[in-house]
Amino acid sequence: MIKAYYTATNGAISSQNYLDVLSNNMANVQTEGFKKSKGEFSDLMYTNIRGPEGTDTELKSGSGSKLNKADVVFTQGAPYYTGRSTDFAITGEGFFAVQFEDENMYTRGGSFQITNIDDENYLMYQGGYVLNSEEEPIILENTDDIIDVGVVVFNNNQDLVQAGNNLFGIANEDAEYEMLENPKVMNGFLESSNVDISEEMVKLIQIQKSFQLNSSIIRTADEIEQTINSLRG
Template identity: 75%
Template sequence: MIRAYYTAVNGATGNQNYLDVISNNMANIQTEGFKKSKAEFSDLLYTNIRGNEGEITNLKAGSGSRLNKSDVNFQQGALYSTGVQTDFAIAGDGFFAVQFEDENMYTRGGSFKATNVDGEIFLTYQGGYVLNDEEEPIILENGADNISVGVFKFANNSDLAQEGSNLYRVINEDAEYSMSEDSRVMQGFLESSNVDMAEEMVRLLTIQRSFQLNSNVIQTADEIEQTINSLSR
């Protein structure tokens, strides 16, 4: 029963972590340019089962599973027109770059703002400066017409990690990027989240059932242990 108890606890913990991933996806279904995450699990330690006389058999018992990592699905969402001149979307691969005080960060969200900073109008996002293809902050000198926003394409998108506020941080010091030549910047458009609500609901129901099953195993194992302890007194 000890094995059943700890295996079920591991399963319930994995279910909770998976639920956190699903909840974050569902919470951002209306966030422009948001990319959903997918949980990846790995098996925990397997041990050989011993026979009645203590000999090792070919049978193995698992110890459950754990959340190994959460991968971001960078599949493009649908583009839709807003008519707002400071809204931008990328048709194709790549990211917009946003300069903050400490570092540059990246996003697929394009709901930018025209912000007055010391008398000059900058294109900003989440408090940072949106960069052009020369990696310089964009100044709106002649209004919002014909703004040239840079699109930065990474050799490997796994070099980026979600930071929050619809931004990505570079986590690999050797990450390589270039200015995308085959992607198209669409002014007056935004990109929808790529979260599929129906898909997330199916996963949510599956996780709820799995969590309930693990909870029942934990309760049953605990009751059996209590019965055994009472009989041994």
């Protein structure tokens, strides 16, 4: 019963962690350019079941599973028209570069704002400066300017890590990337989140049932253990 207790506990913890991933996806279903995460599970250690006289058998007993990691899915969301001159959507691969005090961050969200700082009109996102194709902050002389928004492409998107506020940071110091010379950018459009709410709901139901099953096993194992202990007494 101790084995069942700990195996079910591992399953319940994995379900709870995966539920956090699904909840974050669903909370950002309307966030422009948001990229959903997909959970990857792995088996915990297996042990051989002992046979007669302590001999090993070919049967193995598992210890449950765990949420090993949550990978970001970088598939493109559908573009939709807004008509705003400061809205942009990338067609194909790439990210907008945003400069903060400490480092550059990257995003697929293109809902930018014009902010006046020291009598200069900067194009900004989440408090950072949006960079142009020369990797310089974009300064607008007037609101009718044609905006040169830079697009960065990474050799491997897995070198990026979610940093909150719909931004990505570079997780790998050896990450290779380049600024595109002729990016495919749609002005007056935004990219939808790539979260499919119906797909996430199905996963949510499955993970809730898994959590309930593991919780039931934990209760049953605990009750049996208490009964055994009372008989010993």
